[in-house]
Amino acid sequence: MTGITRLREAIVKHKENKDINIKYKTPLTVTERYEYTHGFATYNESEAVPGALPIGQNSPQRAPHGLYTEKLSGTAFTSPRHENQQSWLYRILPTSSHDNFEPVAETSEQVLPSPSPSFGKHFNAIPNQLRWDPFDFDKEASWIRSLHLVAGAGDPTMKQGIGMYIYTVGSDMPEKSAFYSADGDFLIVPQHGSLDIRTELGNLLVRPMEICVIPRGIRYHVKLVNNEPARGYILELYQGHFQLPELGPIGSNCLANARDFQIPKASFIEDYENTAWTVYGKFDGKLFEAKQHHTPFDVVAWHGLYYPYKYDLGRFNTIGSISFDHPDPSIFTVLSAPSLPHGQGTAVADFVIFPPRWLVAEGTFRPPWYHRNTMSEFMGLIAGNYDAKGAGKGGFQPAGASLHNTMSGHGPDMQTYEKASTMELTPAKVGEGSMAFMFESCLMVGVTEWGLKTCAKVQEDYNAHSWTPLKVHWKNPNSRGVSNGEQKNGVGDGKDASSIHVTK
Incomplete structure (x- = not known):
């Protein structure tokens, strides 16, 4: 089939509005x-x-x-x-x-x-961070x-x-x-x-x-x-x-x-x-x-x-970094409902999506960074896998959900961190066949009895599965023989870490 024939067919399908998400x-x-x-x-x-x-x-x-x-x-x-x-x-x-x-x-x-x-x-x-199995x-x-x-x-x-x-x-x-x-x-x-x-x-x-x-x-x-x-x-x-x-x-x-x-x-x-x-x-x-x-x-x-x-x-035109660092997820906002009493730029509700996209940032941890947020984040997964969370049973699955409330720390799970922090940073496309989304709000979000208990879908080991296994990669330049997990706090000599000056 010639390129011009394919183009003509695509135009016809577009006019009929019958060929959604063809690019995904x-x-x-x-x-x-x-x-x-x-x-x-x-x-x-x-x-x-x-x-x-x-x-x-x-x-x-x-x-x-x-x-x-x-x-x-x-x-x-x-x-x-x-x-x-x-x-x-x-x-x-x-x-x-x-x-x-x-x-x-x-x-x-x-x-x-x-x-x-x-x-x-x-x-x-x-x-507490919450995650639900598929409903x-x-x-x-x-x-x-x-x-x-x-x-x-x-x-x-x-x-x-x-x-x-x-x-x-x-x-x-x-x-x-x-x-x-x-x-x-x-x-x-x-x-x-x-x-x-x-x-x-x-x-x-x-x-x-x-x-x-x-x-x-x-x-x-x-x-x-x-x-x-x-x-x-x-x-x-x-x-x-x-x-x-x-x-x-x-x-x-x-x-x-x-x-x-x-x-x-x-x-x-x-x-x-x-x-x-x-x-x-x-x-x-x-x-x-x-x-x-x-x-x-x-x-x-x-x-x-x-x-x-x-x-x-599928018609969302994604914007991202073409140099370095992971931008704020606000660049993926589809619709927003402002909350004027909470200040300019603040939303009582944002609808944000994470569609298939290219990652090309150099020298950058490409998944979302670990963070605590004044906003509350309720996430769902329509299809595929989310690039910052493991999939499969006990993971973040289509038809499931998660809630990271105001100032509750969250970010990639251990497996995602280990992979993303050591991988070769060639241009890569993530989210093929996938679509995650987020309902984000400036409000502190509560959970109903149905959501917390009756539905029986809450993953009780969400934190243990995602972040408790995180390894300590800290290496104190002024200490010797420190191995992963031996010293999680301080520098081992009774001194405040902030008082130590590192010289080359």
């Missing part, structure tokens, strides 16, 4: 089934029926085609223009048309399986029951903080049902299996190596694809919204580019006669349900800035 050789098992518009935080409009969008005004006396006008606001009306997020929806019946919400019984198949965060009430805030599939659970709160901080009623979830889905949501969270935005990171998500504003197919964000309040329904169980991670953001990180000296492009974010096109259902739907709402971490006699998926057209979107991680 990730198998494409599910073909894209929807069309999207593109952009991040860009003003969009979409209509499933021509003429459904009013021209020149948002709320005419009579909306086109007999539709109702509804405004959906993700920020305060008076937010600055560059931060204001709202959309206008034109639908068959408004959202307000439903019976009263009632708490969902604990015996219901749709109950949330883990408790709500509330200023530490349900959290165990501990400094099991649940063949019986549909979307809502699959949401297991593992860790978090803050309180959704105060719109402060985050929640970190594992989902393990084995079945579709019940027909004629919808779910929304009033608590925050859902950032969904599939690890296994694809999600077919119908939202009020249109449809999303979200596959492993893709992510999606469903903003606070938007109703949606989740189905599996080809009946394949699905598993992954969720970061719920209680305050603000995600944005692209500033690029600073990097310039105007690289990392996640705005054009690669995909926004659903309007799609609706006509179901409003002799029908019964159930809407489930997560409100302060508790689940409520309401009945209504029409589908919530009846938005015929919409325009605005507040909408769900998805992103293919």
Whole structure:
């Protein structure tokens, strides 16, 4: 096949949006089934029926085609223009048309399986490094029951903080049902299996190596694809919204580019006669349900800035050092949610990835260095191996996780250190077929009872496996005959090490 033929085929596949992650050789098992518009935080409009969008005004006396006008606001009306997020929806019946919400019984198949965060009430805030084995599939659970709160901080009623979830889905949501969270935005990171998500504003197919964000309040329904169980991670953001990180000296492009974010096109259902739907709402971490006699998926057209979107991680343009030293992992940030009270440049939540990339730094320890961080780091692995941790049973595995809390020391395990500190530093590509990620937060993160005990996935020997075996390589230039492990502290002669002057 000639080069020009391959190029033409690649262009066709790109236009069809069916060849994701080709540069990382990730198998494409599910073909894209929807069309999207593109952009991040860009003003969009979409209509499933021509003429459904009013021209020149948002709320005419009579909306086109007999539709109702509804405004959906993700920020305060008076937010600055560059931060204001709202959309206008034109639908068959408004959202307000439903019976009263009632708490969902604990015996219901749709109950949330883990408790709500509330200023530490349900959290165990501990400094120990934690790592989890892969989480099991649940063949019986549909979307809502699959949401297991593992860790978090803050309180959704105060719109402060985050929640970190594992989902393990084995079945579709019940027909004629919808779910929304009033608590925050859902950032969904599939690890296994694809999600077919119908939202009020249109449809999303979200596959492993893709992510999606469903903003606070938007109703949606989740189905599996080809009946394949699905598993992954969720970061719920209680305050603000995600944005692209500033690029600073990097310039105007690289990392996640705005054009690669995909926004659903309007799609609706006509179901409003002799029908019964159930809407489930997560409100302060508790689940409520309401009945209504029409589908919530009846938005015929919409325009605005507040909408769900998805992103293919294979399109992330990685930046790294081409001289020496390992840069801060902030260069791998895809999305960020600033925390203004904690100071400029500080995030209540960052979504960071570690994709396949070349390492070329000279004279450098190339894996991440050992460090303690004011930020808390929750890591997951979508596929492959992470270059700073051993794999296999008892190691860092796909569908597992780790948590390194505020000021808890961490870094490469012993085997990784020994290899990386002695290897020949030729250019090398790491992470082929791999994708690790991190939910990073300026908050001190606590762990739920489910995450710490009930799930029975915590690796009790994580520290012993990773760092206790580290060897002492210190050689005091003023001592003789010191072997590895003989003297771990001091210099052996009763003097403070800082008082010894080394002469050549």
